[in-house]
Amino acid sequence: MIRYALSCDHGHEFEGWFGSSGDYDDQQGRGLLACPVCDSQAVRKQIMAPAVTGTRRTVRDVEPARMQAMMMEAAGRIRAHVEANFDDVGDSFASEARAIHEGRSEERGIYGQATPGEVRDLVEDGVPIAPLPQEPPKKAELN
Template identity: 75%
Template structure:
């Protein structure tokens, strides 16, 4: 696994894990990379120093498990919690999030779909929004 420090055209910094450098290049070329903050598809690698792996494992390393598996499990739990406890407002997400923020609608957790433009406008207006973690890939889709 390779961890890249990534950034979008709005300078949101985040990390991405890839099976190989070629996997990053392929996903980038197909437009599959997206900023988790604003959903921008204009994503690029940040300059980073290479990580040098040691030869000895610590006890903590052995107990923790693979970082990607732990991250995918945590993201799956977050998504499951949102789907079970929040209202799905579908493509009316931007309208409903703004109404809740302005006090015109009942305060509650919601999720749904919004365009990158709608997300940018909500963020610019101070409406707190965050992307829902993606569904975990099926075992047959993992390389």
């Protein structure tokens, strides 16, 4: 089955289902297509994106427990990358992030701690920041 987005010469939009693209052409040629709103037979296909299916698995195909494990692994990798490649500025995060943003400190990746108020102020002032994913629990700590 093929679904086409259709419209009539009065601007009414609707859809039609056909067994094949040839079926649309045949029905159109025989005057069998009409607008369901105004009964106009001046019906034409609209531009629409094709619905393409593939064999790749989608997120919906992954069971929730596996999805959670994948997300925890990704978060752990992000955190490990940041800890290995960025400077830990501890409690000075807010002031150092602002200094880098304003050009008063060396441009570099940093991480550390900030209070909710400091985070709000940085965001409001346009300082680009993002939360660091929490450290994933150790396997020995899991049930």
